[in-house]
Amino acid sequence: MTLKPLAALTTMRVGGPAEEILTASDAHELTERAIELWERGDDWLLLGGGSNTVVADEGYPGPVLLVRTSGVAQVSDPDLAPGAVRLRVEAGHDWDALVAECVERGWAGIEALSGIPGMAGAAPVQNIGAYGQELSDVLHSVLFLDARTYETRQMLAEELELSYRDSVIKQGLEGVVLAIDIVLTNAGIGVGEHGPEPLSEPIRYGQLATALGVDLGARVPLKTVRETVLRLRAAKGMVLDEADHDSWSAGSFFTNPIVSERFARGLPGDAPRFPVADPAPTAAVTTFEELAAGQPLRVPAVPAERRVKLSAAWLIEHAGVPKGYRLPGSGASVSKKHTLAITNRGNASASDVGELARFIVQRVQQEFGLVLVPEPNLYGIEI
Template sequence: MGDDTPLSQLTTMRVGGPAERILVARSGDELVRCATELWHGDEPWLLLGGGSNTVMNDEGFPGAVLLVRSTGMEVVDDPEQPEGRVRLRVQAGHDWDALVAACVERGWSGVEALSGIPGLAGAAPVQNIGAYGQELSDVLHSIEFLDRESGEVQRLAAEQLQLGYRDSAIKRGLEGVVLSIDLLLSAGAAVEPAAPAGRHAAPIEAPAAGEALSEPVRYAQLAAALGVETGDRVPVRRLRDAVLRLRASKGVVLDPDDHDTWSAGSFFTNPIVTERFARTLPENAPRFPVGDDEPAPAVTTLEELAAGVPMRFPQPAPERRIKLSAAWLIENSGVPRGFRLPGSGAAISSKHTLAITNRGGATAAQVAELARFVVQRVQQEFGVILAPEPNLYGLEL
């Protein structure tokens, strides 16, 4: 791979010009050494993993691009973990879906609904990846992190990363490089031996006794695809297969022969609004409650006053927040699947309105132009401003 390699060959959107130079780190030690040297230099530099969440401008990057290619996973001996829990350490450059496949093969649950997500393990906590009712925050124990300010390698607990919906402290400015991630997975949950005939109706595709079970299915669409109720468990292999089929139906499983997968996945995050605003939208607009914060007590009791607790006064309850469907907003603003602007090589996926795709020969400028058009249409129709999910370099919406 030469320094003149265009970033279109290193990103799933397949747009972008070359970097001035390209470095490759194939181990954690190389990653520390390269990042430290680049921090001490004068040139701009960019850390790039699988390129699945990156859209680079057509001029390329005016500096060094450091490719994360450190791979490997190992079980960590952690006596603090209860029986049936596995602490797994994964290097930052390990392919995410290969990690999920390995966990499913071993009967470990916790990441099976995250099957098919492109990219590398080190990027997972930055974005707090999630799909079909699971998020990385459900299983993340800690990360090994090269902190730019101190220059030291630290272990940061998941709580220190302030993980939220497609958000983290790293995304908000905690500067450094993820070297590895530790996951806490479940092992040992298995199907009981089959009940005697006639005791109850046999389930569809009844699993074999001893087969490892998934975490409870949380997402209605996934439950429907599996033919079960939300809250049920199914064999981890079966759940992974169902997720891969669902993702493929939406064009978000990478396939070099399918232009619908030449994308950065979901181009926009699902907006979160107040419940009051959500009531202004059409009744058929999908909406999902976001977890409420527990309100503080409104008054101070006599016992608390006697104990020196400061006086509290009644406070209005915090307004509930609602998550909207960006895909629904886009389609119902008059931007259908397969839509493209005249003469453009960029188009909305023919399978899913949340993805912007490269139909072959698209430029980064055309991708950005289409994204701006979508944002404007949704804002005009519903008063909601969509935020992009991928990292945009040299591009503005």
């Protein structure tokens, strides 16, 4: 049997063969295949669009299950606010195709997430976000196949504990997302065929506002927002393009570090800083019912130190790793358009990618005392 290299199934285009490749074309088949693999007891890999996955040159030592489901349907929900629309999106549905359809229909809420590669089922795993919008803004729930019980249950968004590029699924809750439900605003209500265009949600990201020529908080025609976001992403090599090696990547290779304000004060004054919402305070009161159940007395929590998010791209460039940087003899390089992406220049190996990533982490740690965390899922690659 000829084994298919995983390089052909990932946007980084590196990676050796899988032991076995299975395909699920609908939710029922996805459920059956997943349960079958769990019952075997061996490790296996769930793979959607391959946009956030980097596999070693040796390949994956187990089965790979490809998610190839698709479909979008409106969900009737009496609890929806006026003007809202709830959609159920199958896990294997192309994310950008979903955004394009919603923009065309006048449904606002994910227009700034245009151009993100991958499939809908992966979106809640790391709470995808860009240009001022995150999936958590619109996610209602996910249909989740639990690896412990083999049962399908609906998990509400709050159960997923979504935060910056994180969720309970990413933190180890084992299972498979079969579908996601999102709630959008029907911005086309009352807009006639020749009337004004449906407007976006308020613009919340400075770079996007500047590109649109508007102030933060403004609403702009949905199609204009999508076109502008696609143009901005393409300028950074963040829109898949066969002819553009800067897009042969896994997107942003490192997450933006979140640090205490105290630590950030030790960085150069021009290092970008973005405020992070403080965690919700915990209750300091113990109820009689909790005491009766054996729970110890709560003590007032010490307020957490305020946190800020830094720019990983700025840290990389100011650690002496510029755009286009390549280690001698390597087929991988930092993107020529954006320092946050590691790219395949056409002949890179997974080893090349890993070596460059380790070099970047080392340089940033030496210069700023921070350890960058990879954003993609890495298999057989140590950073």
